Amino acid sequence: MKVLIIVATAGEAARLAGVPAHVVVCGVGAVAAALTTQQELMQEPYDLAVSAGIGGAYPGSGLNPGDLAVSSLMAQADLGAVDGLPGQETFLSLEELGLSVQPDQPSDQPNGGIFPAWQGAQALAERLQHSGGQQSGLRVGYGPALTLSTVTGNVAVAHALAARFPGAMCEGMEGAGVAHAALRWGVPALEIRGISNPVGPRDRASWKLGEALAATRRGVEGLLGW
Numbered sequence: 001m002k003v004l005i006i007v008a009t010a011g012e013a014a015r016l017a018g019v020p021a022h023v024v025v026c027g028v029g030a031v032a033a034a035l036t037t038q039q040e041l042m043q044e045p046y047d048l049a050v051s052a053g054i055g056g057a058y059p060g061s062g063l064n065p066g067d068l069a070v071s072s073l074m075a076q077a078d079l080g081a082v083d084g085l086p087g088q089e090t091f092l093s094l095e096e097l098g099l100s101v102q103p104d105q106p107s108d109q110p111n112g113g114i115f116p117a118w119q120g121a122q123a124l125a126e127r128l129q130h131s132g133g134q135q136s137g138l139r140v141g142y143g144p145a146l147t148l149s150t151v152t153g154n155v156a157v158a159h160a161l162a163a164r165f166p167g168a169m170c171e172g173m174e175g176a177g178v179a180h181a182a183l184r185w186g187v188p189a190l191e192i193r194g195i196s197n198p199v200g201p202r203d204r205a206s207w208k209l210g211e212a213l214a215a216t217r218r219g220v221e222g223l224l225g226w
């Protein structure tokens, strides 16, 4: 299987050195990720496009820093509108607004920026949990991977996002961009995130970057059968 791996930063790419896949650094954010994915898919055919790197774990995911999240879907979770008075705001998704990221979709089936993951994702998560996980204590979660342009910085918003996406595992800033570009090329997509921090109040000093990067590599190696 020929795999394209998109990471946001050079530090994330360095920790994937030597893996048998094409690893590309896109910069931070879904737009950067989509543009880079598109550019790579235009140049060569791939069987799978993967958004990989560090990420936050949602409350209720059961994941802690150093664990691993494998996506069941990639969602651009902040696409929509906020309605209502201050303190009583509700979020309206693109689907609720009758809008779509795919202009060719029938108007009664809008795509609100939610992209299903590669069909092998769940089996990968189970395999990683049962093989590597048992030896090293690595916990592997399988569920929605949310993409946001602004990192979530408080518990209330973290819970609201987790309520909108039941079973939400992780938050990053690129996954839906990779998935959106891949969809346009008919290439399956997947997101793999090593957990660096809980989603919520910003406490950058406590992030477990080394452990998160190691978990990301474990996930990528498991995917590539390496």
Ligand SMILES: O=C(O)c1cccc(C(=O)CC[C@H]2O[C@@H](n3cnc4c(=O)[nH]cnc43)[C@H](O)[C@@H]2O)c1
Residues within 6 Å of the ligand: 008, 009, 027, 028, 029, 053, 054, 055, 056, 057, 148, 150, 151, 152, 171, 172, 173, 174, 196, 197, 198, 199, 200, 202, 204
């Ligand atoms: O200093 C900060 O507040 C800060 C906030 C977000 C990310 C960073 C980075 O240095 C890494 C950028 C990279 O990290 C991913 N990431 C990691 N944790 C989260 C999160 O809780 N929510 C969203 N994104 C996260 C993201 O994909 C970026 O590419 C520093």
